[in-house]
Amino acid sequence: MKYILLTISVCFSLFSMKAQELKSPNNDFSMNFSLLKDGTPTYHLNYKGKEVIKQSKLGLELKDDEKSLLNDFTITHTETATFDETWTPVWGEESEIRNHYNELAVTLTQNETDRTIILRFRLFDTGLGFRYEFPQQKNLVYFIVKEERTQFAMTGDHTAFWIPGDYDSQEYDYTESKLSEISSLFNKALTDNASQEQFAKTGVQTALMMKTDEGLYINLHEAALIDYSLMNLNLDEENFIFESWLTPDAQGNKGYLQAPCTSPWRTIMVSDDATDILASKMTLNLNEPSKIEDTSWIKPMKYVGVWWEMITGKSSWAYTNDFPSVQLGKTDYANATPNGTHGANTEHVKEYIDFASANGFDGVLVEGWNEGWEDWFGQSKDYVFDFVTPYPDFDVEAIHDYAKSKGVKMIMHHETSSSVRNYERHMDTAYAFMNKYDYPAVKSGYVGDILPRGEHHYSQWTINHFLYAVQKAADYKIMVNAHEAVRPTGICRTYPNLIGNESARGTEFQAFGGSKPNHVTVLPFTRLIGGPMDYTPGIFEMDIAKLNPNNNSHVNSTIANQLALYVTMYSPLQMAADLPENYERFMDAFQFIKDVPVDWQASQYLEAEPGKYITVARQDKNSNNWFVGNVNGTTVRTTKLSLDFLERGKKYTATIYADAKDADYKTNPQAYEITTKTVTSKSKLKLTSASGGGFAISIVEKK
Incomplete structure (x- = not known):
């Protein structure tokens, strides 16, 4: 009403x-x-x-x-x-x-x-x-x-x-x-x-x-x-x-x-x-109502993708090492030697599609699928990508058919290399390509200095481009998840197809040397004030050297903390960012990521202190189930949690994913305990969060 x-x-x-x-x-x-x-x-x-x-x-x-x-x-x-x-x-x-x-x-x-x-x-x-x-x-x-x-x-x-x-x-x-x-x-x-x-x-x-x-x-x-x-x-x-x-x-x-x-x-x-x-x-x-009349095609998504393996250096975006430079339409990829590390190949992408289908995920993101990644960055290059031409080992038709047969949507990736004019030059063709192959959402990127030269990411001209991309996407019924774009200021109300943004220090920096363990207790007070963030949570293997021996970075978080992020870092577009094989090692903990919704009926912020802790409870939009997340800073802390937000007179099964007693983001990040108990609106829980830790709870109504 x-x-x-x-x-x-x-x-x-x-x-x-x-x-x-x-x-x-x-x-x-x-x-x-x-x-x-x-x-x-x-x-x-x-x-x-x-x-x-x-x-x-x-x-x-x-x-x-x-x-x-x-x-x-x-x-x-x-x-x-x-x-x-x-x-x-x-x-x-x-x-x-x-x-x-x-x-x-x-x-x-x-x-x-x-x-x-x-x-x-x-x-x-x-x-x-x-x-x-x-x-x-x-x-x-x-x-x-x-x-x-x-x-x-x-x-x-x-x-x-x-x-x-x-x-x-x-x-x-x-x-x-x-x-x-x-x-x-x-x-x-x-x-x-x-x-x-x-x-x-x-x-x-x-x-x-x-x-x-x-x-x-x-x-x-x-x-x-x-x-x-x-x-x-x-x-x-x-x-x-x-x-x-x-x-x-x-x-x-x-x-x-x-x-x-x-x-x-x-x-x-x-x-x-x-x-x-x-x-x-x-x-x-303070933003205007939606300018999109028919919003039936805008649907929150949970996804996996060929991404973290490139971020960590396990795989590469580029297809070949043969060329010192490449040019659109001129480089002979057909006769190039594959480098053997290219992640976006047809068979590997099918493995992700299988994993998404088996575990109830909506989509699969693939980065590095299109020609041009060999020298995309740092060259002040105008014609860098055309956003439609795949590498020889990426079969667009076959992947589309396979994903469709598995009930999974593919998510497009458009890295512009900050060549804004080039992206606008190719935008209609790229969006039409997405429509043809049934891609409902695009992750766009703006890494590097803006072209035209001298412009900035947050100047009036470039900000107008970011909005133009969202408006043009709406014409094609495409959802946008913009990375390296301007931080959001609530315009997702006016253009709800802007379903996600990065625009802050996300999980990828955990593979670039790490972020402070209390980073996620600050972001909801800062970056998320303007709109949801595609933070890409869900990392279970914290030792990056196990993925890439040449990368000694460490993810400063416990597994319980990573689970809680699906509740505390609100987004209608949530990624399970780690490799499938790492989830298969901890399937009991992975269950929470499978269960947690991405769209909500109600939210209650139960306790919070910037830089120290946040505890949030959210009710699923389509059921009477609730999910709770707590992220903690560096000091070990105990939360006394009242479940009085539950409906009176009903019983629920609470599955609690908590830090183990010896858990610590630095020394023992994979130590967690899972317990189950019956709860009501009168129940109170006492849970301890480790340094860089937290807890996550799914609360399912008993029928």
């Missing part, structure tokens, strides 16, 4: 300096808007009577000789409204989402230029969203943004969980520190990546998670990033003021705007309970 209650009041301010107040529906938040004496717009935010954002300036600096939109404003109009609806997502953590907020829209007119902008504020029970709006007008038509000057003035030296501000990469481990320590720790926080560019040692990325000394949790992010540059944050360490720092294009400009238009929403979530941050749907609610 959907319902909308909308009330509007209009007032014309008699005094341009008069403060405007807005409260959240539950009155926990109050926001004040006012102008300084020079006409500079400002806002100020309180939570439960406590100041969380000090008076902060708003505005945009324009390029060239234009007068910037920073000051000299008068309030000429205000509107307030209340909005309340319940909407149904195509997929998600909940079957219904409530969108309830109070709104204040302030119209400002610049005295000297007679230009008009609107500052729109929406205050939810979990936080504030605001954006800039530029109405149609004669004095502001085309304009170039030199920098957005939005401020977030903190009340003190908070603890932050941050990654370096960067124009091209989000693939960093998180650093926990005081705000005052960011610049001194910045270089230590950097790790190598295929493409990266930082702008200042005081720069960080959103979603930024913080905790105050008084125990308040604060999250800064953005929503509905469309036709605009990604926002980083730059910190004034002396005053603890963050200011927006947009990603430039190849010419150094931050955005090209044409009125009428809007900026993305800038978001501030606050609570005295960390679980409220995780449960908030504010980011989704």
